[in-house]
Amino acid sequence: MTDIQPLIQHIEKIIPLDEEAQRALSDKATIKKIRRRQYLLQEGDICRHYNFVLNGCLRMYLVDGKGGEHVLQFATENGWIADIGSLHLDQPSRFNIDALEPAEVLRISKEELIGLYVKHPAFDRYFRVLTENAFVGMQHRVLQNISTTAEERYLLFLEKYPHLFNRIPLVQIASFIGVTPEFLSKIRRNLMA
Amino acid sequence: MTDIQPLIQHIEKIIPLDEEAQRALSDKATIKKIRRRQYLLQEGDICRHYNFVLNGCLRMYLVDGKGGEHVLQFATENGWIADIGSLHLDQPSRFNIDALEPAEVLRISKEELIGLYVKHPAFDRYFRVLTENAFVGMQHRVLQNISTTAEERYLLFLEKYPHLFNRIPLVQIASFIGVTPEFLSKIRRNLMA
């Protein structure tokens, strides 16, 4: 019996859960501890779980043909992280997920989740809203990428994720907004002046 | 009674619909004809409907502070288009949707859709899968934008949307992949040689 209170609280911001639904969720969710640099998902493997972050910090990224890393997502407290595409299509993932800080996550497999959907429509609603929000977030990011300069993207990043500024190495932020670390360093210097 | 067969066929690629569900859908969906350049959604308005394209071609785009247009999405036959963020939060949209070609769309309001969800869980499943797929598509696009050159993005666009190549003006494709039309023209020339 793991302590899933943070997850329940997070869900209840969107939709209330009755006692039975909470118990069902508690039965399905398992806790997993991850060390710094440890993989939660490795390229080529099939993503089998949704992961809810209790504490720590993870990232999901792609490694391109030249060995360059491109960060698609960070996840910290109360964030979800998974390769949705791999999970739902049972296909090998092109992404890696690993820990920038030691972390604890709650894992729920797709099969367990489908079981929850069937018995408790509230989960249905919650995960739809979750996916919709994630989709809207990605839309904004696409727009930023096609319509702004690197400096603007950096400022928008700080605005959107102020808590990550002094928590995530510059090189990771650079990768997230799509510039080289050298150039982001120069952007910072310009902003100082 | 509008002919919603294309929509039903599209849904049934994901999940079968019984007679009653089909009738319910048919009752809720209304057809709308749009002329070239006509708005389906205008910046500042709240997006009230999901739109399924029966024929023609639409685009959703943002106008930035300098008057530049940035295309977020094209939609042709059997595609959906809507500002999900505006729709679900009842907030004014920052986007415009208009027609690049005269089009016919089926519209379903959020309220009607919620009614369908409650009575027919199949719609629930369908729209979850739809949103998940859209999300995965946006993820790919973000990755492309942060990890490839304009030429690569153009080639990937042609690969993914071969039917749009000689259907959508170059200037629109340029806007979609995030380059100026002049530069895309030069990219094309280089690819010829």
Added chain:
DNA sequence: CGTCTATTTGAATGTACTCAAAAGCGGTGG
């Protein structure tokens, strides 16, 4: 044929990248 819009071209400029090297910054062990 003329008009309107879309596309192409070229020159000059700006934005961001590459590569190499130096500087900073924890940690760890002596």
Added chain:
DNA sequence: CCACCGCTTTTGAGTACATTCAAATAGACG
């Protein structure tokens, strides 16, 4: 406590990628 190691960040010079602006060309449509 200091010295050293590994890793991150900064700097600078040179280069590549992409934009801007202005003008010419090409297509589409009445």
